[in-house]
Amino acid sequence: MILRLNATTAGLQLTTLMDILFLREFKLDTIIGIYDWERKIPQTIQLDVEIGLPNSRACETDNVEDTIDYAKIVARIQETLAAKPFSLVEALAEHVAQLIINEFGSPWVKVSVAKLGLIRGIKQLGVVVERGSKG
């Protein structure tokens, strides 16, 4: 006997699986901050980025053409943050998130931006933004 379950009527929750590229402890120098001194001297920030992939094809094909090339994302982030100053970590995180979604076709991203050792007693402070959908 074959038993067919309708997930909606059976009240089941379907889990959507997604493959995720990550960039951890990605450090770079950029102009960021609301104070005058911060607008003149680049600061080192740390990015931690999770990049949802639109499919898992590369797991089968072993071909970089079937995925998002993380080296290209790193190069684009370095390029854009060398050229564009931001006041707030929120705006910088949004910029990186939108770049990854719009230029690389990722359906979901999570971007953490941290300033390092800026305030006595705090190792890192910053923001995490999550954009797009895993569904």
Ligand SMILES: Nc1nc2c(c(=O)[nH]1)N=C([C@H](O)[C@@H](O)CO)CN2
């Ligand atoms: N929510 C935020 N608050 C603050 C930010 C920020 O980016 N987001 N930035 C600053 C200053 O630039 C700070 O980093 C200097 O100490 C203050 N508050």
